[in-house]
Amino acid sequence: VKLSLNSAYTKYNIEKVVFSDGVKSHSFNAIGPTEIDFAFKANRSRNSVLVPVNVMADFRGSQSVFMEIHTDQGVITRYLLKDNVKAPVFEELSKYYKVSK
Numbered sequence: 001v002k003l004s005l006n007s008a009y010t011k012y013n014i015e016k017v018v019f020s021d022g023v024k025s026h027s028f029n030a031i032g033p034t035e036i037d038f039a040f041k042a043n044r045s046r047n048s049v050l051v052p053v054n055v056m057a058d059f060r061g062s063q064s065v066f067m068e069i070h071t072d073q074g075v076i077t078r079y080l081l082k083d084n085v086k087a088p089v090f091e092e093l094s095k096y097y098k099v100s101k
Contacts, residue, residue, distance in 0.1 A: 001028075001093070003069060005045045005076070011036045013072040014047035019055060019080075021062035026055055045071075056093050065090065 005012045014034045018027045028049040035046045059065045065081040067089075080090035 001051050002048045003046065005069070005071070006042045007045075008042050010073055011043045012045040014045060014069060015072065016070045017049045018068040018070065019051075019059070019065065020068065021059050021065045023062075024058060026051075026058065051093075056090075 001017070003014055003017065005014065012034065014030050016027055016029045018025055020026075028051055030047040030049055032047065037044050037046075059081075062081065064079065064083075066077055066079045069076040069078070078087070078089075080087050080093070086094075
């Protein structure tokens with residue numbers, strides 16, 4: 001999974017990503033150093049994590065799933081599933097990782 005954080009003011013060192021539903025969680029370390037460049041008047045910090053094929057299936061039946069991006073500037077949390085609304089990234093992960101209903 002490729003991660004990209006864009007900010008006009010901040011450069012982030014992406015260290016790891018945690019997927020969780022509040023009960024179960026899976027943590028994945030960044031696979032290398034964070035690449036930082038400046039594009040379109042913003043700092044772009046990019047890194048990747050290796051995620052097993054079955055990770056989204058482990059959250060089947062969960063009411064909410066969130067992703068924590070751990071950086072040197074703190075933790076950035078984004079919901080992937082909340083109140084039965086799926087974020088586009090959740091749809092993509094489910095599609096590519098073949099989560100059956």
